[in-house]
Amino acid sequence: MSENPPRRKALALISGGLDSMLAVRVVQEQGIEVEGVNFFTGFCVEGHTHAIRKQAQQKQKRNNALWSAEQLGIRLHIIDISEEYKDVVLNPRHGYGANLNPCLDCKIFMVGKAMGYVNRAREFAADRGFDFIITGEVVGQRPKSQRAMTMPLIAKESGADDLLLRPLSAKNLAPTKPEREGWVDREKLYDFHGRSRQPQIELAKQFGFSDWAQPAGGCCFLTDENYSRKLADLWSARGERRYELDDIMLLKVGRHIRPAPHFKLIVGREEGENNFLEGYRREFHHIRILSHNGPLVLVDGTPDDADLLSAARIAGRFSQGREADEIEVEIVKRDGVARQVRVVPLRTAEVPEAWYL
Numbered sequence: 001m002s003e004n005p006p007r008r009k010a011l012a013l014i015s016g017g018l019d020s021m022l023a024v025r026v027v028q029e030q031g032i033e034v035e036g037v038n039f040f041t042g043f044c045v046e047g048h049t050h051a052i053r054k055q056a057q058q059k060q061k062r063n064n065a066l067w068s069a070e071q072l073g074i075r076l077h078i079i080d081i082s083e084e085y086k087d088v089v090l091n092p093r094h095g096y097g098a099n100l101n102p103c104l105d106c107k108i109f110m111v112g113k114a115m116g117y118v119n120r121a122r123e124f125a126a127d128r129g130f131d132f133i134i135t136g137e138v139v140g141q142r143p144k145s146q147r148a149m150t151m152p153l154i155a156k157e158s159g160a161d162d163l164l165l166r167p168l169s170a171k172n173l174a175p176t177k178p179e180r181e182g183w184v185d186r187e188k189l190y191d192f193h194g195r196s197r198q199p200q201i202e203l204a205k206q207f208g209f210s211d212w213a214q215p216a217g218g219c220c221f222l223t224d225e226n227y228s229r230k231l232a233d234l235w236s237a238r239g240e241r242r243y244e245l246d247d248i249m250l251l252k253v254g255r256h257i258r259p260a261p262h263f264k265l266i267v268g269r270e271e272g273e274n275n276f277l278e279g280y281r282r283e284f285h286h287i288r289i290l291s292h293n294g295p296l297v298l299v300d301g302t303p304d305d306a307d308l309l310s311a312a313r314i315a316g317r318f319s320q321g322r323e324a325d326e327i328e329v330e331i332v333k334r335d336g337v338a339r340q341v342r343v344v345p346l347r348t349a350e351v352p353e354a355w356y357l
Contacts, residue, residue, distance in 0.1 A: 008183045009033040010165070011118055012134040013110060014076060015044075016064025018200055018212040019136030019168060024072050025207050026167040027134055030184050034134065035075045037117060038065035039110050042082040042245050043089075043221045071209070081113060082245055089222070090241050099228035101220060104150055111135065111158035118163075132163040132178045138200075139169040139193040168192045168200070221252060230256050230357045237261065237301060250280065250298075256357040257314060263301030264357070265311055267318050284334060287315045291328035294319025308333075309343060316345025 012024045014036035024034050069076035088109050092102030111133065118130040139151060151173055155164045162176045170179065171191035179186040192199045204212065221227040230251045235241045237258075250266060254273050258264040266284075268274035274296040277286075285299040285308060297315040299308065312329045321327035322345050332338040 007031065007033055008131045008178070009035070009129070010132050010134045010178075011114055011130040012036045012074075013114055013136070014038045014065045014068055015136070016066075016068050017136065018197075018204060018209075019138060019141075021068050021072060021136070021209065021212060022200055022203055022207070023134050023136040023167045024074065025209075026189065027165070027184060028072070030188060032184065034072070035077065035130070036065070036069050036072075037077045037079060037114055039085075039113060040078060040080045040082060041085045041220075042248050068212075077117070079113070079117075085109070086243070089243075097223065099223055099225050100231055101222040101228070103223075104154070106220075107135075107137075107154050108157045111154055111160050111164060115158055115160045115163070131183060132165055132176070133160055134165050134167060136168060137166045139166075139172045141193075141195055221248070226357075227251060233258065233264075233357050237264070246280070246283075253277065254295075254298075255318070257351070257355045258357055259310060259314065259355050260307065263299055263303040263307055263311070265314055266298040266300065267315065268295040268297070281332070282334075282336075285311075286332050287312050288330045288332075289315060289319040289321065289327060290330055290340065292319045292321030292324065294321065294327075309341065312341065312343045313346045314351060316343060317348065317351055319345065321345055322347070 010027055010032050012020060012027075012034050014020050014024070015038070020036075024036070028034055065078070066076060088102050088105050089100070092105040094102070094104040094108075097103045114133050118133060137151065137154075140147065151166070151169075155161055158164070162174075162180075163178070165176050165178050165184070166173065167184075168190050169192055170176070170186060170189035172193055175186060178184045179189075190199075190203070204210075222231075231243070231248070233256075234243065234247060234251065253266070253276055254269055255267040256264060257267060266277065268277050277296045277298055280298060281296065285303060287297040287299065287308070289295070295315060295318050297311065299311050303311065308331050312331055315329065316322060316324075316327045319327065324345065326342045327345055328340060328342050330338055330340050
């Protein structure tokens, strides 16, 4: 009597979106054991702004990757790659997408990291090693990283080669090793393509999924035009392309207003954002409105005393004293030296649209 073949095991890239959930469930249905991996870049902090802002309390606050893993019943490894990911953002070999999103380089990098994880698992824990990698990619869904001609490029440049399986689009691609070796049945995989979400939604219903992140996996702030504009402004003001984790977190919060090339304001929009900005006030010059309810304002850059007075007037525009003849404000410099002054708040028409980032 022949021995039963070993149960195969796959490592899935889990974004938290619908596609990666479906990709895992498709191979689970074939008896494959799956674990997930989610890479933390700093640019995909789901629920971050919703958790900060009081007016967004009704919005869902969860880590969608963890939530997806729970729904799928799989173990999830979360790995911080924020430092080494900087080179992908700053120096993408294949360029950017519509904004500052290095989508093709990002996918190559993440699949390559997953492949390294697979190799380490084989080396240090042979009994828990992975046989192949799963992603939720769909041919034609994204213009830069999910085209028929770039799919093989991702597999090659990441080092995964034909150990990379895309269950949702496998029938549109050349058979991979898991298919050729019979680890998975190619006939039970799918041929989804294009940007329509309807095939995935129908499959989700078949699997009994009634909830998933929206948009599917699209949590990267680098794809957002407004965020990319603020990041480009940050690089321009510094005269070099660099960032730290605090920089990219602060770009997600408040109004960003640049009255001059050498300084900008970060203006809290409501109580939740003011509370968040409190944690950064010692690293910046900051302004408080004393005579009226108003925002906490951080001032970044190299403003002089006259600039800080101008910033105080702009801050007054966003306070309840915006129509007052004068307001009282406190200006605290980065070194902790504080002074209280009275200023005339700028009126709405005096804050040019070009100042808003």
